[in-house]
Amino acid sequence: MSYKIAVIPGDGTGPEVVAEGLKCIAAAARKRGFDFETETFDFGGERYLRTGETLPDAALEELRGFDAIYLGAIGHPDVRPGILEKGILLRTRFELDQYINLRPVKLYPNVDCPLKDKGPADVDFVVVRENTEGLYSGAGGFLKKGTPDEVAVQESINTRKGVERCLRYAFEYTRRRNRENTLTLCGKTNVLTYAFDLWERTFNEIGDAEYADVKRDYAHVDAITMWMVKNPEWFDVIVTDNMFGDIITDLGAMIQGGMGVAAGGNINPEGVSMFEPIGGSAPKYTGMGVINPVAGIAAAQMMLDVLGETESAAILENAIIRVVGTKLKGMGAGEMGYSTSEVGNLIADEVART
Ligand code: IPM
Ligand code: MN
Secondary structure, three states, rough: EEEEEEEEEEOHHHHHHHHHHHHHHHHHHHHHEEEEEEEEOOOOOHOOOHOOOOOOOOHHHOOHHHHHHHEEEOOOOOOOOOHHHHHHHHHHHHHHHOOEEEEEEOOOOOOOOOOOOOOOOOOEEEEEEEEOOOOOOEEEEEOOOOOOEEEEEEOOOOOOOHHHHHHHHHHHHHHHHHHOOEEEEEEOOOOOOOHHHHHHHHHHHHHHHOOOOEEEEEEEHHHHHHHHOOHHHHOOEEEEEEEEEEEEHHHHHHHHHOOOOEEEEEEEEOOOOEEEOOOOOOOOOOOOOOOOOOOHHHHHHHHHHOOHHHHHHHHHHHHHHHHHHHHHOOOOOOOOOOHHHHHHHHHHHHHOOO
């Protein structure tokens, strides 16, 4: 097989991290005998400051022609918050209909966990976040803006189609994962009685009709933040809407060892998906060779998995686990005991050796 991968290194430490991910994909490709070619796109803060462009329409069309997109980070200290996020990241998610944001929360051995008495056996679940609707849809507006009578409305859009396809993906994923076989819906049915009524009804309807073998559970979003800290071992797969998913996956990132580890996939199961470390551009570490590339490499691993290179993905994950578990001194920037590219080399070498 040969894959066409669009690479968007982006801002800050994005390029440094992406270079290490590509190094590891190359090692897996040599090992397993698949091919890949990359094309690099310069979207991000620098380009925006130079040209005023975030993601031109023509580029978006071009991206549709790839097998996957590999993204470093978006965010620039000189660009007002919101412009790049909306113009590049959210636009790609929406336009390419990447309706799933898949975020594994997995504590690797030897990684510091802020939770007392919890280890890798306790922190190992996956969040399936709806990625194209809810409060992120952009519905709403201002009335009498800038006056004392100003009104701001921001609506959460939940369509039966959008909710159902997300739930269906989560049920299928839970089955395939084959662990506790339990899918937890995270909502707020006690207050958001329209949106989460639709979620809950659809959850139970398709659960009864098509996924009777998958155990169903429910937790309010506020309660789930407690349980994720107190009893993370209760969770197998969690499914939730866009906003709640955004919030609980940052909490998830912390309990799996921080932003240096957490990766996510923006997935369109029928189209082009995009993979990214979820930590951001970390401008203060740019160009110093100190950023931890593990999250970026884990994003590359997810990309291989979704592309169908499941064996390569497994080899790469094991390589990450071995290097993190036996070599790295810490997971924070500048704390690994190795430079960014040395960490990439260690993992790529481990892939080759396996
Ligand atoms: C994330 C980020 C984005 C989001 C921002 C940068 C728009 O926080 O991927 O979780 O809110 O989805
Ligand atoms: Mn977020």
